[in-house]
Amino acid sequence: MPATPSRDLLALTALPLLAAPLLLGAFAGGGTRRWFGGRADSQRAEAQAAKDAAAAAFYELDTAQRDLRISIETITAVDDSPAARRAADGFAALGRRIDEASGRYIGAVDAHDLDRDDLEASAAARARTELTAARDELDRVKGELDRFAEGLGPLLGKAETQLARLAPAVERARQSLQAASDALDAVRAAGLRADDLAARLAALAPELTKLNEGAGRHGVPGTLERAERVTRQAEAVRAEAEQLPERAAEIGRRLVSLRTRAEALTTRTEQVEPVLSELRRRFAAACWQDLQHVPDQAAETVRQAERKLAEARAARDEQRWPDATALLSTVRALLNETDEAVSAAGDRLRRLNAVQKDPQEEIDRTRFAIRDAQRLAMAGRHTPDPRHAGPLDEAVAQLERAIGSLTGRHPDYWHFLTETEAVRRTVAGVVGRIREDRGAGH
Structure with a gap:
């Protein structure tokens, strides 16, 4: 009987047949x-x-x-x-x-x-x-x-420009404050107090604090404006501090000059009375009555000026420079007023002497002014403009009346002079209007 294959061998021989479909x-x-x-x-x-x-x-x-x-x-x-x-x-x-x-x-x-x-x-x-x-x-x-x-280009450009100005502006303000402080120190070292300038500089301290706080807190526009304002004010303090020594010296010179002028006016005031005496003796009352008050008024004005001079000297000694300057300006105005009043008396006598000696010179001067204006009014015209002719005709009549007043034993020469001056003012006004009209093409 032949041998029977084992199950293992069958399994092995069957494997390729089963694996093929699986692999496929x-x-x-x-x-x-x-x-x-x-x-x-x-x-x-x-x-x-x-x-x-x-x-x-x-x-x-x-x-x-x-x-x-x-x-x-x-x-x-x-x-x-x-x-x-x-x-x-x-x-x-x-x-x-x-x-x-x-x-x-x-x-x-x-x-x-x-x-x-x-x-x-x-x-x-x-x-x-x-x-x-x-x-x-x-x-x-x-x-x-x-x-x-x-x-956003335009807006951004403007903003960047302002921002670019910010830092330099703040730095300029700081430098200006420092320069003002240094100038004040130099003034004090020279023996000048400059209290008013020091107070103005101290008032800028809060502004410097705000600048240091920056634009983040106060805004760019506000900080720029503050920086520029601080710079201006600090520069003004610095400039005045640097000028203070010369200002003090100038105040001293003005004190001396005005003192000398006051003394000279005192002497001139004393000479007014003799001038008035001559006017009274030689001319009609209308020629000098308005000058009667000059001696007393001039003397009182000089006394006021001397009192103000003393106050200015005290202000200078106390280094109150603005007060000293203001007082000296008052003194100068008072002395100018006195000078004009004193000069008026002498000038009146001189002019009255001249017209009494030869009134024709004043007449010829006035007639020349009238004729010159009449020629100008007729230039390029057959008939004058009534706006110009009327005032000129009246000026002629006024002059004739003034000439006619020179009669009698004591003519009112002062009235004659004031009338001829009025005529010349009228004529000058007409000439001015003619030139304006022609300049405007009328």
């Missing part, structure tokens, strides 16, 4: 999975590219928004005009649009995990579509932001 199935199944996996990988890659593009767009928009925020903050820190407020409102509205676009992008990123092993092609396609749409929206908003930024 394995190759067939493997090929199917690689084809499906390749399509999914392609969709995944496209979705990833869309995600990367959207991320780049998001980054560009975020950077542009940050840059624009700096520009808006620069403008609003300097400018509170309606245009600046509209710019700030416009940026806020753009910020809301940016938030919406950014939210859509972030939502698309969160909704799709492109790193999942079991990501299906359809899911990857949806991710690509949504991420592309998010990127397009980010690009549109970025375009709006860029156009808005371009429109």
Whole structure:
């Protein structure tokens, strides 16, 4: 009886027959999975590219928004005009649009995990579509932001100009304050107190504190204005301090000069009475009555000037320079007044002597002025303009009346002189109007 094969041997001899269909199935199944996996990988890659593009767009928009925020903050820190407020409102509205676009992008990123092993092609396609749409929206908003930024050019330029002025202006103010302080120290070293200048400089200390606190607290426009004001005031203190030694010396010279002038006027005042005596003796009362008060008034004015001089000297000694200067100006005005009054008496006698000796010179002088005006009025005309002829005819008549008043034993020569002066003033007025009319083309 032949030997029976064992079950193990049968199993071994049957194995190739069973394995063949399984291996064939394995190759067939493997090929199917690689084809499906390749399509999914392609969709995944496209979705990833869309995600990367959207991320780049998001980054560009975020950077542009940050840059624009700096520009808006620069403008609003300097400018509170309606245009600046509209710019700030416009940026806020753009910020809301940016938030919406950014939210859509972030939502698309969160909704799709492109790193999942079991990501299906359809899911990857949806991710690509949504991420592309998010990127397009980010690009549109970025375009709006860029156009808005371009429109800010004038406002931003103005603001940057002011900001560029800020630091130098504040530094100039500090340097001016220091220079004023140094000038005051030099004045004090020379023995001059300059208390008023020191008080003015001390009043600027609060302003310096505010400058040191900066524009962040007080605003750029306010800080610029404060810096410029402090610079002006400190420069004024410095200049006055530097001029103080010469000012003190000038006050001393003026005291001496005005003292000498007062003494001279005292002597001249004493000479008025003899002049009045001669006027009374030789001329009618109308020629000198208005001068009767001159001696007493001149003497009193000189006494007032001397009292003010003493006050000015005391102010100088106490280094009250503004007071000394004001008092000296008062003294000068008083002495000028006295000089005019004293001179009037002598001038009256001189003029009356001249016209008494030869009134014809005054008459000829006045007639020449009238004839000269008449020639001007007729230049280029057949008949004179009534506006000019009338006053000139009246001037002729007034002169004739003045000449006629020179009669009697004691003619009123002063009345004659005042009348001829009035005639010449009238004639000069007519000449002026003729020239104005012709200059205007009338």
